[in-house]
Amino acid sequence: MSESETITTTSHASGASAVTGRGVNGDFAVWAPHRERVRLRLYGTGDADGPAERDVPMRRDDDGWWRAQVDGAGPGTEYAYLLDEDSQPLPDPRSLRQPHGVHGPSRVHDHAAFTWTDGAWTGRPLAGAVVYELHVGTFTPQGTLRAAAERLDHLVDLGVTHVELMPVNAFDGAHGWGYDGVLWAAVHEPYGGPDALKALVDACHGRGLAVLLDVVYNHLGPSGAYLPRFGPYFSGENDWGPSLNLDGPDSDPVRRMVVDNALDWLRHHHLDGLRLDAVHALRDDRATPLLAELSEEVDALATALGRPLPLIAESDRNDPRTVLPREAGGLGMAAQWSDDLHHALHVALTGEAHGYYADFADPDALPAALTRVFWHAGTHSGFRGRVHGAPVDTARVPGSRFLAYLSNHDQIGNRARGDRMGEHVPPGLLMCGAALVLCSPHTPLVFMGEEWAATTPWPFFASFTDPELVEGVREGRRREFAALGWDEEEVPDPMDPATRDSAVLDWSQTGHRPHARVLDTYRALIALRRREPELSDPRLDRFAVVAGDGGRRLVLVRGGLRVVCNLGADGAEVELDAAPRELLLASGRPVITGTTVDVPGESFAVLRV
Structure with missing residues (x-):
């Protein structure tokens, strides 16, 4: 294949998907603005009697991109780049697959070949996420x-x-x-x-x-x-x-x-x-x-x-x-x-x-x-x-x-x-x-x-x-x-x-x-x-923390809920602003008397007031 047959002069569209130029349709491109010569090395693409690898010259455009179009190359083709007179083949900086590790040649990969089943997926918002x-x-x-x-x-x-x-x-x-x-x-x-x-x-x-x-x-x-x-x-x-x-x-x-x-x-x-x-x-x-x-x-x-x-x-x-x-x-x-x-x-x-x-x-x-x-x-x-x-x-x-x-x-x-x-x-x-x-x-x-x-x-x-x-x-x-x-x-x-x-x-x-x-x-x-909207409410200006005992007792105020945490080793009596009506979850066995909650050491309780 002659040099004129391997070159494409298609300009690089800066906003295009970076998949272009990585060989899916036989088009290869690499940005090397200060190099005098770039060659594309292809592995195992010759016929049965041809070479196991061959080098294809690339042409530089005005933006520093080097390009080549190779008939017959496509998904599965392995390739690398040779810069100037350096004999070491280097992987594509934008490679989609490195089957032999980061020092080996790149392999052309076709994203479109994968069969997805998530067509109904509409995503999940980050607000409210875990x-x-x-x-x-x-x-x-x-x-x-x-x-x-x-x-x-x-x-x-x-x-x-x-x-x-x-x-x-x-x-x-x-x-x-x-x-x-x-x-x-x-x-x-x-x-x-x-x-x-x-x-x-x-x-x-x-x-x-x-x-x-x-x-x-x-x-x-x-x-x-x-x-x-x-x-x-x-x-x-x-x-x-x-x-x-x-x-x-x-x-x-x-x-x-x-x-x-x-x-x-x-x-x-x-x-x-x-x-x-x-x-x-x-x-x-x-x-x-x-x-x-x-x-x-x-x-x-x-x-x-x-x-x-x-x-x-x-x-x-x-x-x-x-x-x-x-x-x-x-x-x-x-x-x-x-x-x-x-x-x-x-x-x-x-x-x-x-x-x-x-x-x-x-x-x-x-x-x-x-x-x-x-x-x-x-x-x-x-x-x-x-x-x-x-x-x-x-x-x-x-x-x-x-x-x-x-x-x-x-x-x-x-x-x-x-x-x-x-x-x-x-x-x-x-x-x-x-x-x-x-x-x-x-x-x-x-x-x-x-x-x-x-x-x-x-x-x-x-x-x-x-x-x-x-x-x-x-x-x-x-x-x-x-x-x-x-x-x-x-x-x-x-x-x-x-x-x-x-x-x-x-x-x-x-x-x-x-x-x-x-x-x-x-x-x-x-x-x-997930069940109690007040716990996932992201509004910081509606959230308060009441601390006591040098920061060892904490009460998170979450709307009509109170999250009581006792970080101390001993039980502690925690006075709330209102009497709890319901215990939603606890890691210990809290005792509720009026507005007072006796919380065991190293435990928490989530209460509705």
């Missing part, structure tokens, strides 16, 4: 999307409405958290690849569950990060390494790649929303920030599809503008994670007050985080050594825009041993914590296994293939925790397969005490939240 965070690789021993689908009945019985998958895009090795991904559009092959993700989403929709996906645009993992070889995708540094080039020269295609990737997850995998990892690490000085641009395009797609597509940000800024509408000067995110509430709950339940938890040792921290969202709201943070955050307008911003949680992957996994709260807190206190989260105006999030007080740890683990990187990760992890005062022997080897295996949920625990009791309580609390 979210369940799930890591595919440790949710089951098999660590696959198919195996996760076999456990969906548990989530339906629990009563959650949204499943939030931790990152599933391709990373090096078989096992890892997923935040070391290097190819944003390819589903991790050991999890089952793109069709396995679609099958899980389809199965979730069939059971009434929405599916959110955690995506990471703020950095790349350390192994297989070939993206910078193609173009100026990165500029400057953040906490994890090079920072995405969002506002420098040649940044328009970089931003477009992020937006197209987000839209493709939602459109082609039928996902119901995205969780955006650490958006504070996205350095962006444009007049229209990337997040505002992204939210505008996602809103347009949601309108076209006829279902909600919320974007949920993880942000360390405590900036309420994150969740304000664009027309009000905000970024248009539907919600954000609320670490202040987690930290306040953690200190109140465990008594730990080291590191960033020291800022939350004040007894007022928990009531403040429950009612005002941010404890640091233009106030001094001792951990940061400066003023931090800004106040939330609780008369205008609903609590449903903030996710509340007792635990999540970060707050467990970034501990040296990955130990869960249940290792340090008795079941009674765990159930009190669950009541505070699930009866609050915020959107509750449950981390997998939390609902039965799982004792399996969830430490950091990876399975990189480069020996030097393996040792570097080991040593880095040891140094990090040694600086925090941890004994080196307490830090699991993140590269030992046994560390990943230790994190796999032990499902047999759900049938044994005290785990079964905790699970029953979570189910009852979620059912009560």
Whole structure:
């Protein structure tokens, strides 16, 4: 085939779906604006007597895109790119499938080939939701999307409405958290690849569950990060390494790649929303920030599809503008994670007050985080050594825009041993914590296994293939925790397969005490939240917390309901503003006398007054 026969001069439409140019119809395209020569390498596409691989020259257009049209190529074709005179074939930066890992060739994948059964699905709103965070690789021993689908009945019985998958895009090795991904559009092959993700989403929709996906645009993992070889995708540094080039020269295609990737997850995998990892690490000085641009395009797609597509940000800024509408000067995110509430709950339940938890040792921290969202709201943070955050307008911003949680992957996994709260807190206190989260105006999030007080740890683990990187990760992890005062022997080897295996949920625990009791309580609390509108009412200005005994006794005022929590070890008499008429749910045996409720230690009661 001659060069003239392999070239197409079709211009690149910046707003088009990013599926174009990835070989489905024999069209290949890659952005490499500063390269002098780009070749497309095709594998196994010759005839029986032809070569196992061949190189096709590509032609550059005025926008820095290199293109080729190849007759006979299509779904199943494996390909890679050769840049200038470099002999190393590199995977497509926009690859949809990596069957041989992140260092191998890409494979053309046809999204249209999957048969969906969710045509009647209209989605679920985030307001009123209960979210369940799930890591595919440790949710089951098999660590696959198919195996996760076999456990969906548990989530339906629990009563959650949204499943939030931790990152599933391709990373090096078989096992890892997923935040070391290097190819944003390819589903991790050991999890089952793109069709396995679609099958899980389809199965979730069939059971009434929405599916959110955690995506990471703020950095790349350390192994297989070939993206910078193609173009100026990165500029400057953040906490994890090079920072995405969002506002420098040649940044328009970089931003477009992020937006197209987000839209493709939602459109082609039928996902119901995205969780955006650490958006504070996205350095962006444009007049229209990337997040505002992204939210505008996602809103347009949601309108076209006829279902909600919320974007949920993880942000360390405590900036309420994150969740304000664009027309009000905000970024248009539907919600954000609320670490202040987690930290306040953690200190109140465990008594730990080291590191960033020291800022939350004040007894007022928990009531403040429950009612005002941010404890640091233009106030001094001792951990940061400066003023931090800004106040939330609780008369205008609903609590449903903030996710509340007792635990999540970060707050467990970034501990040296990955130990869960249940290792340090008795079941009674765990159930009190669950009541505070699930009866609050915020959107509750449950981390997998939390609902039965799982004792399996969830430490950091990876399975990189480069020996030097393996040792570097080991040593880095040891140094990090040694600086925090941890004994080196307490830090699991993140590269030992046994560390990943230790994190796999032990499902047999759900049938044994005290785990079964905790699970029953979570189910009852979620059912009560769904049954009693006052418990899911997101209006912060109609919510109050009455605290006593140095913050050990808390009463949540939820319309005509009162949620009484005694975090102390001993029983306590709690005076209410009105006499209870009905006990709706309790983890202990409260005694009601007039307006007084005698609550046993480490227990809660939900009452109607």
